[in-house]
């Protein structure tokens with residue numbers, strides 16, 4: 256007995272490469288092995304896109320401003336990201352996934368969900384498939400991956416973190432409900448630090464506390480997300496793995512600990528958000544025509560503005576100019592708490608390829 260209706264039980268694997276960009280760099284440049292490494296940023300400015308485990312030991316994390324990373328780890332080596340190489344490795348990894356199933360949903364270059372409920376090899380154990388996939392990744396790319404295996408995407412995602420790096424964890428159907436009850440709120444995938452803080456103030460520390468709240472009350476406190484929390488803690492997630500999910504937009508945003516006042520402070524904040532965003536755009540290979548800006552002020556007034564261009568913005572420089580122009584146009588001197596950027600109106604990738612073919616001939 257699992258206590259969860261059978262239509263909610265699939266065999267889902269979440270595969271997550273360990274310190275992906277940093278590991279690719281250490282693989283390809285032996286002089287970087289064993290060293291604290293940050294991909295992205297520089298001593299003075301920018302954002303860490305990925306940190307090696309040697310750097311993580313000093314408290315360096317991805318999305319951290321490089322200046323803070325440098326302060327925590329003065330010996331850290333900054334390396335410029337090479338997304339072309341990361342994409343090529345990512346492609347190799349995806350080919351390994353497809354030996355087992357075509358139900359593969361990539362989350363980024365280094366993470367994907369797989370539904371192996373039915374699989375090409377007819378293997379009944381999802382844990383065994385995860386092990387074979389990790390072995391193949393190691394043998395064929397020289398890189399380590401971790402995996403989480405469970406009944407839905409949420410639990411698989413949470414599980415892949417447990418025995419990281421280079422490990423895997425299975426949460427069996429009959430263990431799922433107990434696991435969820437004991438799970439600290441901060442570990443719930445999708446509950447950010449702000450929401451986690453709010454939950455703690457409301458006395459919600461673990462899954463079992465969350466489960467004691469009824470649906471109406473959760474909705475009242477957390478809006479639409481309340482219903483999601485209600486279901487997730489009961490193991491009720493219809494975890495369809497969607498291989499062809501089409502992205503409509505690609506964004507990054509950051510809430511700041513203190514209010515930003517004046518254009519100069521805003522530009523420093525903008526740079527941090529911009530770099531994370533630009534890294535995401537570059538790793539995705541998507542090119543879009545519309546840029547949007549979101550600014551939330553101290554009193555939670557929010558403005559969003561968009562600007563569309565006739566051609567996709569192709570370079571990081573073009574993205575930066577367009578995004579900063581929006582900021583300058585919209586900023587009216589208010590104290591800012593949150594800044595977000597996003598890109599949409601993507602060019603059809605197939606069309607781009609077609610055009611290139613036509614030109615080549």
Ligand SMILES: [Mg+2]
Pocket residue numbers: 271272273274275365366
């Ligand atoms: Mg990873």
